[in-house]
Structures are given as structure tokens and as C-alpha cells.
Amino acid sequence: MNNKLVLIIKREFNAKVRNKSFIIMTILAPFIMVGMGFLIMYLTKANDSKIKTIAFVDAASLLKENPLKNSKTVEYINLTKLGADKAKVQAEKKEYYGLLIIPKHNSIEKTANTIAFFTKKTPNLILVESLEKKIEASLQHLKLKQLGIDIEKIKSTKIKSIFNLATYSGEKSSKFENGIKIGFGSIAGYLLMMFIMIYGNSVMRSVIEEKTSRIVEIIISSVKPFQLMMGKIIGNALAGLTQFAIWGIMIAILSFVALSFLDIDTGKIAQANVSIEQLEVAKEIMTKQEQLVSVISKMPITLMLILFIIYFLGGFLLYSSLYAAIGSAVDNETDTQQFMMPIIMPLMLGVYVGAFSVINDPHGPVATIFSMIPLTSPIVMLMRVPFGVPVWQIIVSIVLLVGTFIFTVWLAAKIYRIGILMYGKKPTYKELFKWLRY
Amino acid sequence: MDNLLIIKNVVKKFGDFIALNNVSINVPKNSIFGLLGPNGAGKTTLIRIINQITLPDKGSVLLDGKPLKQEDIQYIGYMPEERGLYKNMKVGEQAIYLAMLKGMTKNGAKTQLKYWFDKFEIGSWWNKKMQELSKGQAQKIQFIITVLHKPKLLIFDEVFSGFDPINANIIRDEILQLRNEGATVIFSTHRMESVEELCDHIALIDKSNLILEGNLIDIKKQFKTNTFQVGLVTADNEKLKAEIGEKFTIEDANFKSLNKELKLNIKINSENSTELIKYLNTKALINHFVEVIPNANDIFIQAVKSNN
CATH class of the missing domain: 3.40.50.300 (P-loop containing nucleotide triphosphate hydrolases)
Known part of the structure; x- marks a missing residue:
């Protein structure tokens, strides 16, 4: 008997993984994902790599003390001697990226409000902003000098404060760390929802296919309908885990290969357009990278992976048995619409609760309750796990999930064994309920 | 039995x-x-x-x-x-799968399949997908x-x-x-x-x-009605029909023959047809005499009708 279940699982698994679209998706998706990532990185780099020439006419002699310094991406040319009008002609002729004109006025405030920046096309806003900051700093510098205030003293008053977040038990965290955790949790939750929907649908389609090709009666004259349904669900779950594993391994390998091939060092990108003002930012990025590594290494990765597999299997068994029941009740895929809502709703709810409640307060009542309710627990609990969930909550949630999937599988099997032999009529909920009593 | x-x-x-x-x-x-x-x-x-x-x-x-x-x-x-x-699914693979679900071993299924594929001379279908076969061909596989x-x-x-x-x-x-x-x-x-x-x-x-x-x-x-189908060669078909009709329950019969004889179904009360033959012999030349045996179709229709 178990032998037959294994046979069915094998067939369903093979039917799934030998499917052309499965093979294409499995192989192509990692390339697309890694490729897109690197394309974006490359484009950003390429965009910045062209050196922009910016000319300036400094009638106010504002930049004498704090000259603009050339960086890897921007080069400055002083055209003060030509005067505003001639400089404009030359800048246009020589196709400079932009021309900055600082007119001379009596008050610094007036100067500040009359500075103009000319470009051929709409300028890069980030560049404009960074120029504005530099000019502002120079203006401030000038003003402070005018007022006779010691600049060094002012600088020494600047004090920064970043709170050191920690729980009472002494576990340290930071806003940044929480962000990373939310990221990890969300990816796991979304991934789970996607897998449940894609593979649940595939179970449903496979049931409909057996029904429309009319092979089902031949098979259930050899095995019990329950065995066929379970074999199908388990076969698809294994195919899903296989795909997931292949994706994980391929993305890791591809990222590594691409990184070493393209010689894109994230550190270098951070240093790409270093100017004195940006150095601080760059430093911040560097420390964030270090932080990222330390946050990830502190997260319970193994536990998360194990829980992902447990919740994937539990959630998948729960939902795909419902998908199988729906598939058995109808004759074609278009008739499934009316039954899909009750399946999609809790999945969506799980994601929304995850997106709002878990991010706001990972251990709040809403997040905690939804990570217990079996229909949403796989998604919500996975989102909570990176924040550290008490063991008893995980155990309660898993026990409830297992109990519920045993119930839904039992329920689905009752509908399934009647449904697969019913043709022609589009069933209603009332009829499905009636089948439960047969 | x-x-x-x-x-x-x-x-x-x-x-x-x-x-x-x-x-x-x-x-x-x-x-x-x-x-x-x-x-x-x-x-x-x-x-x-x-x-x-x-x-x-x-x-x-x-x-x-x-x-x-x-x-x-x-x-x-x-x-x-x-x-x-x-x-x-490919024909061979599918047949082995279904045979194994019935409890056969893989090798046993292969041997048996080879026997049937040779018998029906369809060895070349083994690696074809079911959808490539015609309806009749698919039915043959189904039978096997x-x-x-x-x-x-x-x-x-x-x-x-x-x-x-x-x-x-x-x-x-x-x-x-x-x-x-x-x-x-x-x-x-x-x-x-x-x-x-x-x-x-x-x-x-x-x-x-x-x-x-x-x-x-x-x-x-059980369903036979002691009815006999006869062909009678006589000078006046209508006259003879009326004469027999007075003695027995009759109706017109239909069968292929060479002559334009009188064709009748005659119902009698007992299984024994000797009396009928004797009687008919005095009236005309009998060139066709057969008991009407109900076929499955008649039995089916009659049984279902009487059940209603």
C-alpha cells in the first residue's frame, strides 16, 4: 500500500520536474534574478563613470577659500575671467555639462538667492543637490567669517547621537538591524506564499487533468483516492523543494561567479565618487556592510531554514489539499474561480499582517495571534522568526498547523473521492457540503 | 456452478x-x-x-x-x-506505471507488455506520447x-x-x-x-x-411467446389470412424470400407446434416455418417496459 504511494509520488514528481516550463523556470530564474541585480549595478556604475565637466563663474569670489575639488565623476573649470555672458557661450559650444553662475551682491543672502545653474538638458538632481550643499557650506562659511565667529568652535559644537537599542535581557539591536530582519522575514514569507500559490495551483491543474483525461477512474480502481491525492500533494511539494534548493544553490554560485568576473567590489562602488563630503557617507556605507554581515551572522539562519521547510510543508499540505478538493469538484480551470477566494484571502491576509503588524511590532498581539492561526501562521511566523520568537509559540503554532492540515486533508479527501467521478455539473458550495456526508 | x-x-x-x-x-x-x-x-x-x-x-x-x-x-x-x-506520458512508461499500481513488478510488467505489443504489432508506439496516438490506438493501449x-x-x-x-x-x-x-x-x-x-x-x-x-x-x-413465423404459398393470400386469423392470434411477418407467399407470425397456446403444422398443411404449401426466439434486444425492451 505504501509502496503504491511511493509510486504515485514518483510519477507526480517526475511529471512535474520533466515539464518543460518547470525546467526552463528552474534554470532561467536564477540567471534572471542575478542578471537583473548586476545589470542594475552595472548601469548605475556606467551612468556615473562619464566625467561631467562643470564650468563656474564666481563673481562673488565665494569659492576662493573653499574651492570645488575635482572628483572621479565631476571636473570643474573656472571661467570667472570670461564673465557670465561669454562663459555661457563657451560652455554651450564646448558642451560642458553645466555652468554655475554666482553673481556678486552686497549681502550674502542676496547672492545665495541669485545663483543660477545652466545645463543643456534637465540636470541630474542628485548632482544639483550636492552642488547646492557645497555652495551652501561655502556661503555659511563666509557668513560665519563676516560675523566674526570662530569656525573651529562651531565645528566642535556638532554632536551626533545614535541610541544603543537593547532588550532588557541585554540583546542588542539597532534600527538598521531591524530593517535587515524585516527584509529577511518578508522575503521568506513572500517566497512561501508564492510557492504555496504556484504549487497549489499545479496540484489543482493536475487533478483537473486527470479528471478531463478520464484516467482517474482507472487509477482509483487500483489505489484509494486518498493515496492518489496525497501522492500528488507530496510529489508536488518535493518538486517545489527541489526547485527551491536548485535556485538557492544556483543564485549563490552565479553571484559568486559574476562578482569575480565583473570584478565589482562593493567596497569600490562605495568609494567610486569620493569627495571629502562624501567620504563620511562612504564610511557609513562601509560600516553598514560590516553591520550587515554581523547582523546576518547573528540571525538564527539554520533555525530559519528548518522552519521555512517545516512551514512550507505544513502550509503547502494545508492549502494544496484544498486546491486538490477544488480541482476534483470542477471540470475545467475556469470553473475554479468561485472557489479560489477562500484560499487566496487568508494567504493575502497573512502577507498584509506581515507587512504591517510584524514590521510595527513583531511581538505585538496581532502579529502573535496571526502567527498562531494555521491559515496565516506559515507566512506570519516566518516573518517574525528573525526577531526571535519564544520556543513555545513556535511549538504551539506548528502543532496547530499540523492538526489543521490533518483536518483539511481529511476534509479534502472526502470531497475529492466524490468529486473526481462527478462530471458535467458545476458544483455549488451546498453540493460540496453534501458530498461530505456521502 | x-x-x-x-x-x-x-x-x-x-x-x-x-x-x-x-x-x-x-x-x-x-x-x-x-x-x-x-x-x-x-x-x-x-x-x-x-x-x-x-x-x-x-x-x-x-x-x-x-x-x-x-x-x-x-x-x-x-x-x-x-x-x-x-x-x-509515454505509452510504455505509463503502462508500466499502471501495471505496478495493480501490484506487478517492473520486470513482470515489461515482459507482459512486450508480449502484447508483439501480438498487436505496435512495438513502435512504446516511446510515443499518448497524445500522438489516434483514438483507436489509444483504446488498444487501454485494453492492454x-x-x-x-x-x-x-x-x-x-x-x-x-x-x-x-x-x-x-x-x-x-x-x-x-x-x-x-x-x-x-x-x-x-x-x-x-x-x-x-x-x-x-x-x-x-x-x-x-x-x-x-x-x-x-x-x-422464459420470454418466448410460442410464436411461429410461417411462409404459406397459396392462391389467395387475403382469404387464407382471414381464415387463419379466426383460429389463431396472428400478425404480419417480415422476412426475405423468393416468392410472394403469405408471411405471418402465429401465436399458439402451447409449446407443441405439431397441431399448427398439421392445420397449415391442409390449407397451403409451407415453405417457411421457424420459431420466433426473442433476441436480447426484445427481452431488454420488454423487461424494461413491464418494469415501468
């Missing part, structure tokens, strides 16, 4: 609808058993109960004298009326899959639908050979000519009730 399959007082309800009402049938060993009945009579439900696809609410099913159990599926081969196979595990009970629901006459003949001969080799065959069909040709026993189900069961010859005897 030994019965391979005994169905005892089986009742099956779907909600308020009674699909089978206290049906009892005995299928003798090594027979070809016709399971007949109009659409929706309950035949398919009964077949599904034999295949353990559905369970009866009441009653029991005995195979070889023992109550039917899950392992018995390996002794049964079932070809449903609405049938099909996985379209995307049904008989592959050498079941002692074969159940065919409308086996000939989808076959052209040549292939239908091949399948019919195979079924007869399987019977000769010891298998028992249950045959569910609407095609009465194949019942006439193949079945030795029949059961007739109508509106969830068994209304007729037994040996086909016995049933025919």
Missing part, C-alpha cells in the same frame, strides 16, 4: 437518491456475464462497487467466496466507459493495460466504443481467448448484438433494481 463473484443484497444511496436497491447477482466462474440496463440504471455504480471505488451502504461482495478486500484489486481488470490515459496483470475478473464497460469494426473483432477475439484461458468477464453494454454474440449470462438492472438475471438461454425460453 461455481460463482466467482457474488453480490449480496447491495444497497447504495447518494443522499436521498437510491442508486442500487437490494441488488443480488451471481457471476459464474469462467462465464461472459452481460450487465445490462438503460442509462442511469445503476450499472456504473455496481461496477464501481465491485472495483471498490465506492463502498456499498449495505450488503456484501464476495470474490472467490471471500469478502472483497483492498488487495483483491490485483485480480480485477477494469476498463471504464469514459476512459483515457495521461496525454503527456486492462488485461496486462492477468486478472481473473475482467470488467468491460462499453468495450467496443471507439473501435472500428476490424479492431472491434480483434478485441472480441482476445476477450473470448481470455475467457477460454480461465478469466471471467463482466460485460456492460447497450449493444445487444454483442450481448447475443458473447454473453452466456445476463443481468438486467433498471431504476436501481435487478429485474432479470440468469443464463441467457433460460431467459430466452
Whole structure:
């Protein structure tokens, strides 16, 4: 008997993984994902790599003390001697990226409000902003000098404060760390929802296919309908885990290969357009990278992976048995619409609760309750796990999930064994309920 | 006679609808058993109960004298009326899979498949996908899959639908050979000519009730009306007809002949036709005299009508 279940699982698994679209998706998706990532990185780099020439006419002699310094991406040319009008002609002729004109006025405030920046096309806003900051700093510098205030003293008053977040038990965290955790949790939750929907649908389609090709009666004259349904669900779950594993391994390998091939060092990108003002930012990025590594290494990765597999299997068994029941009740895929809502709703709810409640307060009542309710627990609990969930909550949630999937599988099997032999009529909920009593 | 399959007082309800009402049938060993009945009579439900696809609410099913159990599926081969196979799966692979579900080993299935593929000369189909085969070809594969595990009970629901006459003949001969080799065959069909040709026993189900069961010859005897079809050569057909009509219940008969004789069906009160022949001999020259034996079709229609 178990032998037959294994046979069915094998067939369903093979039917799934030998499917052309499965093979294409499995192989192509990692390339697309890694490729897109690197394309974006490359484009950003390429965009910045062209050196922009910016000319300036400094009638106010504002930049004498704090000259603009050339960086890897921007080069400055002083055209003060030509005067505003001639400089404009030359800048246009020589196709400079932009021309900055600082007119001379009596008050610094007036100067500040009359500075103009000319470009051929709409300028890069980030560049404009960074120029504005530099000019502002120079203006401030000038003003402070005018007022006779010691600049060094002012600088020494600047004090920064970043709170050191920690729980009472002494576990340290930071806003940044929480962000990373939310990221990890969300990816796991979304991934789970996607897998449940894609593979649940595939179970449903496979049931409909057996029904429309009319092979089902031949098979259930050899095995019990329950065995066929379970074999199908388990076969698809294994195919899903296989795909997931292949994706994980391929993305890791591809990222590594691409990184070493393209010689894109994230550190270098951070240093790409270093100017004195940006150095601080760059430093911040560097420390964030270090932080990222330390946050990830502190997260319970193994536990998360194990829980992902447990919740994937539990959630998948729960939902795909419902998908199988729906598939058995109808004759074609278009008739499934009316039954899909009750399946999609809790999945969506799980994601929304995850997106709002878990991010706001990972251990709040809403997040905690939804990570217990079996229909949403796989998604919500996975989102909570990176924040550290008490063991008893995980155990309660898993026990409830297992109990519920045993119930839904039992329920689905009752509908399934009647449904697969019913043709022609589009069933209603009332009829499905009636089948439960047969 | 030994019965391979005994169905005892089986009742099956779907909600308020009674699909089978206290049906009892005995299928003798090594027979070809016709399971007949109009659409929706309950035949398919009964077949599904034999295949353990559905369970009866009441009653029991005995195979070889023992109550039917899950392992018995390996002794049964079932070809449903609405049938099909996985379209995307290769013929050979699929046949092995279904045979293994019936409890065969992989090698056993391969050997048997090779035998049948050689017999039907279809070795080249092995690696084809089902969707590449025509409907008739697919039906052949379906037949092979049904008989592959050498079941002692074969159940065919409308086996000939989808076959052209040549292939239908091949399948019919195979079924007869399987019977000769010891298998028992249950045959569910609407095609009465194949019942006439193949079945030795029949059961007739109508509106969830068994209304007729037994040996086909016995049933025919039971249904015969002591009617004789005659051809009489005489000078005046109308006059003779009126004369005979006064003595017996008659109606016009239809059969092919060379002359324009008077053709009549004459019903008498006893089985003994001697008196009738003697009487007719005095009136005309008898060139045709045959007892009207009810065919399966007549029995079917008559039984169903009287059940209404």
C-alpha cells in the first residue's frame, strides 16, 4: 500500500520536474534574478563613470577659500575671467555639462538667492543637490567669517547621537538591524506564499487533468483516492523543494561567479565618487556592510531554514489539499474561480499582517495571534522568526498547523473521492457540503 | 456452478437518491456475464462497487467466496466507459506505471507488455506520447493495460466504443481467448448484438433494481411467446389470412424470400407446434416455418417496459 504511494509520488514528481516550463523556470530564474541585480549595478556604475565637466563663474569670489575639488565623476573649470555672458557661450559650444553662475551682491543672502545653474538638458538632481550643499557650506562659511565667529568652535559644537537599542535581557539591536530582519522575514514569507500559490495551483491543474483525461477512474480502481491525492500533494511539494534548493544553490554560485568576473567590489562602488563630503557617507556605507554581515551572522539562519521547510510543508499540505478538493469538484480551470477566494484571502491576509503588524511590532498581539492561526501562521511566523520568537509559540503554532492540515486533508479527501467521478455539473458550495456526508 | 463473484443484497444511496436497491447477482466462474440496463440504471455504480471505488451502504461482495478486500484489486481488470490515459506520458512508461499500481513488478510488467505489443504489432508506439496516438490506438493501449496483470475478473464497460469494426473483432477475439484461458468477464453494454454474440449470462438492472438475471438461454425460453413465423404459398393470400386469423392470434411477418407467399407470425397456446403444422398443411404449401426466439434486444425492451 505504501509502496503504491511511493509510486504515485514518483510519477507526480517526475511529471512535474520533466515539464518543460518547470525546467526552463528552474534554470532561467536564477540567471534572471542575478542578471537583473548586476545589470542594475552595472548601469548605475556606467551612468556615473562619464566625467561631467562643470564650468563656474564666481563673481562673488565665494569659492576662493573653499574651492570645488575635482572628483572621479565631476571636473570643474573656472571661467570667472570670461564673465557670465561669454562663459555661457563657451560652455554651450564646448558642451560642458553645466555652468554655475554666482553673481556678486552686497549681502550674502542676496547672492545665495541669485545663483543660477545652466545645463543643456534637465540636470541630474542628485548632482544639483550636492552642488547646492557645497555652495551652501561655502556661503555659511563666509557668513560665519563676516560675523566674526570662530569656525573651529562651531565645528566642535556638532554632536551626533545614535541610541544603543537593547532588550532588557541585554540583546542588542539597532534600527538598521531591524530593517535587515524585516527584509529577511518578508522575503521568506513572500517566497512561501508564492510557492504555496504556484504549487497549489499545479496540484489543482493536475487533478483537473486527470479528471478531463478520464484516467482517474482507472487509477482509483487500483489505489484509494486518498493515496492518489496525497501522492500528488507530496510529489508536488518535493518538486517545489527541489526547485527551491536548485535556485538557492544556483543564485549563490552565479553571484559568486559574476562578482569575480565583473570584478565589482562593493567596497569600490562605495568609494567610486569620493569627495571629502562624501567620504563620511562612504564610511557609513562601509560600516553598514560590516553591520550587515554581523547582523546576518547573528540571525538564527539554520533555525530559519528548518522552519521555512517545516512551514512550507505544513502550509503547502494545508492549502494544496484544498486546491486538490477544488480541482476534483470542477471540470475545467475556469470553473475554479468561485472557489479560489477562500484560499487566496487568508494567504493575502497573512502577507498584509506581515507587512504591517510584524514590521510595527513583531511581538505585538496581532502579529502573535496571526502567527498562531494555521491559515496565516506559515507566512506570519516566518516573518517574525528573525526577531526571535519564544520556543513555545513556535511549538504551539506548528502543532496547530499540523492538526489543521490533518483536518483539511481529511476534509479534502472526502470531497475529492466524490468529486473526481462527478462530471458535467458545476458544483455549488451546498453540493460540496453534501458530498461530505456521502 | 461455481460463482466467482457474488453480490449480496447491495444497497447504495447518494443522499436521498437510491442508486442500487437490494441488488443480488451471481457471476459464474469462467462465464461472459452481460450487465445490462438503460442509462442511469445503476450499472456504473455496481461496477464501481465491485472495483471498490465506492463502498456499498449495505450488503456484501464476495470474490472467490471471500469478502472483497483492498488487495483483491490485483485480480480485477477494469476498463471504464469514459476512459483515457495521461496525454503527456509515454505509452510504455505509463503502462508500466499502471501495471505496478495493480501490484506487478517492473520486470513482470515489461515482459507482459512486450508480449502484447508483439501480438498487436505496435512495438513502435512504446516511446510515443499518448497524445500522438489516434483514438483507436489509444483504446488498444487501454485494453492492454486492462488485461496486462492477468486478472481473473475482467470488467468491460462499453468495450467496443471507439473501435472500428476490424479492431472491434480483434478485441472480441482476445476477450473470448481470455475467457477460454480461465478469466471471467463482466460485460456492460447497450449493444445487444454483442450481448447475443458473447454473453452466456445476463443481468438486467433498471431504476436501481435487478429485474432479470440468469443464463441467457433460460431467459430466452422464459420470454418466448410460442410464436411461429410461417411462409404459406397459396392462391389467395387475403382469404387464407382471414381464415387463419379466426383460429389463431396472428400478425404480419417480415422476412426475405423468393416468392410472394403469405408471411405471418402465429401465436399458439402451447409449446407443441405439431397441431399448427398439421392445420397449415391442409390449407397451403409451407415453405417457411421457424420459431420466433426473442433476441436480447426484445427481452431488454420488454423487461424494461413491464418494469415501468
